[in-house]
Amino acid sequence: MGDIVVRVPLSVDEKLADLIAKTISERLKTPARLNEMLKNSELSEEDAVELGRKAKMGRGEYLGGRYFSSD
Structure with missing residues (x-):
């Protein structure tokens, strides 16, 4: 090292x-x-990237609903 x-x-x-x-x-x-x-770990790099994208999308939807709701 x-x-x-x-x-x-x-x-x-x-x-x-x-x-x-x-x-x-x-x-x-x-x-x-x-x-x-x-x-x-048996998780492939492609699987990890896909999980990251799904998490990012879910977080975006959550924040959009919380801060930009049409109420």
């Missing part, structure tokens, strides 16, 4: 710099955890 170097200006507080480093580290772990959880 490669290294990622993040440089912060010297004027940034050390606690904030540590928080930045920790946050980046945690965010980089998320895709690895997701890959581990989904490694045995």
Whole structure:
């Protein structure tokens, strides 16, 4: 695995710099955890795209009905 170097200006507080480093580290772990959880999934990429489209359409209909109703 490669290294990622993040440089912060010297004027940034050390606690904030540590928080930045920790946050980046945690965010980089998320895709690895997701890959581990989904490694045995039988859902194809096409199925996932179709589910995403259906969810997006359903959400659009919900919001349209909620905010643009003709009452």
